[in-house]
Amino acid sequence: MSESKISTAKAPKPVGLYPHARKVGNLLFLSGVGPRTAGSDATDSAVPGLKLDKNGNYLEFDFEAQCRSVFDNVKVILEESGSSWENLVDVTVFLTNMKRDFHTYNKIYAEYFKDNQPCRTTCEISSLPTPIAIELKCIATIED
Known part of the structure; x- marks a missing residue:
C-alpha cells in the first residue's frame, strides 16, 4: 500500500509537527x-475577518470570512495533494461557538457542497490552538 506525507506553502503552516495531508x-x-x-x-x-486587541479581545469578527477561508484552504490542500473538492467523502467540523456560528456555517456549507455532499459531523469545542472559530478535518479519495 502506497503512503506519503504532503505539505504545501499554499496553505497555512501547521501548528505542530504534522503534514497538511497524508495519503x-x-x-x-x-x-x-x-x-x-x-x-x-x-x-x-x-x-480573515478577525482583529484582536493586545489583550486578545475582538475588535472585529466576521465568521463568514473565516468559513470561506477554511473551505478555500481545504480546497488548496486537496488540489496540491492530487485530489479535489469533489472527492471529499467525510468532513468533521469544529466550531468554538455553535449558538453564534452554526447558522452562518450551515448556510455557507450548503453553497460550497451543493453538488458534492460528503458525510459531515459538526462539534462544538471550547477552543482551538490559535484564535480561530472553525477548523475542518477531512477525508477524500485520491487516484494513484
Whole structure:
C-alpha cells in the first residue's frame, strides 16, 4: 500500500509537527485545517475577518470570512495533494461557538457542497490552538 506525507506553502503552516495531508492507498487524510492565510503560522494574526486587541479581545469578527477561508484552504490542500473538492467523502467540523456560528456555517456549507455532499459531523469545542472559530478535518479519495 502506497503512503506519503504532503505539505504545501499554499496553505497555512501547521501548528505542530504534522503534514497538511497524508495519503494512504487511495485515501487522503487532511490534518485539521483552519482559516489562517497561506504561509501564516500560529503566531501570525492572519485570520480573515478577525482583529484582536493586545489583550486578545475582538475588535472585529466576521465568521463568514473565516468559513470561506477554511473551505478555500481545504480546497488548496486537496488540489496540491492530487485530489479535489469533489472527492471529499467525510468532513468533521469544529466550531468554538455553535449558538453564534452554526447558522452562518450551515448556510455557507450548503453553497460550497451543493453538488458534492460528503458525510459531515459538526462539534462544538471550547477552543482551538490559535484564535480561530472553525477548523475542518477531512477525508477524500485520491487516484494513484
